[in-house]
Amino acid sequence: MKSNTGYIQGLAGxxxxxxxxxxxxxxxxxxSPDKTVPERFTESEPVTNSGxxxxxxxxxxxxxxxxxxxxxxxxQELNIFLQEMNIAQxxxxxxxxxxxxxxDVGAGAGFEKPGRYTRxxxxxxxxxxxxxxxxxxxxxxxxxGVFASWEVDVWKKLRNSKKAAMMRYLSSVEGKxxxxxxxxxxIARTYYELLALDNELAxxxxxxxxxxxxxEIVKMQKTAARVTELAVQRFEAQVMGIKSMExxxxxxxxxxxxxxxxxLGRYPKPVLRDASIFxxxxxxxxxxxxxxxxxxxxxxxxxxxxxxxAADLDIKSARANFYPSFRITSGIGFxxxxxxxxxxxxxxxxxxxxxxLTAPLVNRNAIKAVYASxxxxxxQLVYDYERTILNAYLEVVNEATKIDNLSKSYALKSQQVNAxxxxxxxxxxxxxxxxxxxxxxxxxxxxxxxxxxELIDLKMKQMNARVNxxxxxxxxxx
Numbered sequence: 001m002k003s004n005t006g007y008i009q010g011l012a013g014x015x016x017x018x019x020x021x022x023x024x025x026x027x028x029x030x031x032s033p034d035k036t037v038p039e040r041f042t043e044s045e046p047v048t049n050s051g052x053x054x055x056x057x058x059x060x061x062x063x064x065x066x067x068x069x070x071x072x073x074x075x076q077e078l079n080i081f082l083q084e085m086n087i088a089q090x091x092x093x094x095x096x097x098x099x100x101x102x103x104d105v106g107a108g109a110g111f112e113k114p115g116r117y118t119r120x121x122x123x124x125x126x127x128x129x130x131x132x133x134x135x136x137x138x139x140x141x142x143x144x145g146v147f148a149s150w151e152v153d154v155w156k157k158l159r160n161s162k163k164a165a166m167m168r169y170l171s172s173v174e175g176k177x178x179x180x181x182x183x184x185x186x187i188a189r190t191y192y193e194l195l196a197l198d199n200e201l202a203x204x205x206x207x208x209x210x211x212x213x214x215x216e217i218v219k220m221q222k223t224a225a226r227v228t229e230l231a232v233q234r235f236e237a238q239v240m241g242i243k244s245m246e247x248x249x250x251x252x253x254x255x256x257x258x259x260x261x262x263x264l265g266r267y268p269k270p271v272l273r274d275a276s277i278f279x280x281x282x283x284x285x286x287x288x289x290x291x292x293x294x295x296x297x298x299x300x301x302x303x304x305x306x307x308x309x310a311a312d313l314d315i316k317s318a319r320a321n322f323y324p325s326f327r328i329t330s331g332i333g334f335x336x337x338x339x340x341x342x343x344x345x346x347x348x349x350x351x352x353x354x355x356x357l358t359a360p361l362v363n364r365n366a367i368k369a370v371y372a373s374x375x376x377x378x379x380q381l382v383y384d385y386e387r388t389i390l391n392a393y394l395e396v397v398n399e400a401t402k403i404d405n406l407s408k409s410y411a412l413k414s415q416q417v418n419a420x421x422x423x424x425x426x427x428x429x430x431x432x433x434x435x436x437x438x439x440x441x442x443x444x445x446x447x448x449x450x451x452x453x454e455l456i457d458l459k460m461k462q463m464n465a466r467v468n469x470x471x472x473x474x475x476x477x478x
Contacts, residue, residue, distance in 0.1 A: 026368055028375040030315065031382045033308065037291040037389060041397055049289025051297045051473025055184050058470055060282070063273050064191050067264060068184055074265035075183060081176050088169040095165040099158035101150035106143075113138035142342050145333015145350065152328060157320030164313035171306035177299035177477040184476035187263050188467045191273070194256045196460035198275030201249045203452050204242055211239045211445065214428065238442055242449070283407065283462045286469050288400055294392045297474025301392055304385040311378040318374040321367045324359035392472065399469035406465060410458045417455050420448035 050058070056065055072078065114120035124139070153159055215235045221227045257271050295301055332351040336342045360367055427444040470476065 026371065028315075028372065030312070030375065031379045033382045033385045035295065035389070037294070037393060040290060041288045041393075041400060048287040049293050049297070049473060050286040050470060051289065051293065051475040052478075053470075053475060054478055055476045058475060059188060061191075061277070064188060066272075067191060067260065068187050070266070071183055071187055071264045072180065075263060076265050078176070078179055078183060079265075081172075081179050085169070085172045085176060088165070088172040092162065092165045092169050095158070095162035099151070099153045099162065101148050103146065103148045105146050107145075109140070109142045111138040111140045136337060140337050141335070142337070142339055143333060143335040143350070144342065145331055145335075147329075147331035147333075149327060149329045152326040154326055155320035155323045157317045157325075160313045160316045160320070164310040164317065167306045167310035167313065171303045171310065174299045174303035174306060178303060181299060181471055181474070181476040183263065185467050185471040187260065189464050190256055190260050190263065192278075192281075192460055192463040192467070194253065194260070194271065195273060195275050195278040195281075196456050197249055197253045197256060198273070199278050199456050200453060201246065201253065202275065203449070203456070204246045204249060207242050207445070207449055208239065208246070211235070211242060214441070214445075215239055234442060238445070278456075279459065281459070281463055283403075283410075283466060286400075286403070286466060286473075288396050288469070288473060291393055291396075294389065294396070294474060298388075298392050298472075299474065299477055301385075301388050304381070304388045308378070308381045308385050311374070311381045314374045315371070315378055318367075318371040321370065322360065322364070324357050327356040327358075329354050329356070395472035396469060399465050399472055402465045403462070403469065406458060406462045410455070410462060413451065413455045413458055417448070417451045420444065420451050424448050 055068065059065055059068070114124065116122070116125065124137075151158065215232070218227060218232050218235045222229060222232050258268060260271055261268050295305075330351075330353045332349075334342050334345075334348045335350045336344070336348040341348050423444050427441045430440075
């Protein structure tokens, strides 16, 4: 009866200690993220989402598809990030191993010679192993056995730590997807900029031919005393200026090609492309769907969500540090002073079983600091998650309106180019018949050239905006 009473009293005392420690846990306030987004991007937006398209279906140019394929296998930054994923995956295995029992097998040998006037020495002096057989001096010791220890994860500290590591691994996967999205978009933008430069170069070379012919006509007119040397010099200066532009564009082409080579992770080689398709590239409307789609399609939003879930679990693990921890240790094996007796049972058998309960008592400030830090980190990641959602929504709105405005601007600019091209022919004919001044010819040619450059630039901006909204919708990684 006494033993039962003592057991109940001990259990009650232990329960009181545990409840007291739990009651001393500081209360911190966790913040919940606001996931609400507007119902639509615009009033008449269709519910289909172009971001769901595979990037090979979105980009129809086979040369561009080939470049992206190469980058996805060779890009160094992407391959570096893949190793980050492997590191995060190894961390999950590490955390999983922490809450499983640790089992070791071991063997050893040694010897010991205690002093004659010590307790162990006195015992050896007075005892015999068998009649007329004294203890060996020094005393050998041989053992072999299996030993285990296990921290009982009562408060789920270790399991929550493992789950947090899993969330961070999933975050690294989404980080890789976000990197792929940006890589695909960057290659597409650079490719379209390269096509635009090719078209600018073609226009420059056409103008060099046309203006060189005009220069020859002016020289002939000077010979006939119809114009002065000033007109010749002005025409020649314009030819030299446009020839200089040719080398500027050639340098830009080299730099754009090398940028592509860097993204593809390779040394320079010819970039296969067909510049003639640039003006006919599709600028069809892209459907943005509904804003809530961004929560699933955007890898950066999903990454922020995984980081937030990991932070929530970190708080639970940090809170568990205030509670007692339980550890069980055990072992079984054989130990003897002579190898001949090592496997004799039960005489040489050894075994043990012990339980250990420890709880923080004095150095609780350090635990409180870890707990407060985890809570602050969780609040920080809530704001980061909300900011990521807001940024994604605004990116889609910006690019959608840009596509619409660029389309209207391109239509007007096309009309301007047509008018100026016609004006160049008119001014040339008038000049030949002495009905227009040479300055009118030069001014009209310059305006026509600038307008054609602006038209190409608008087309490039249209294609880049199309790529950007596809990226903003979460396309490019699937």
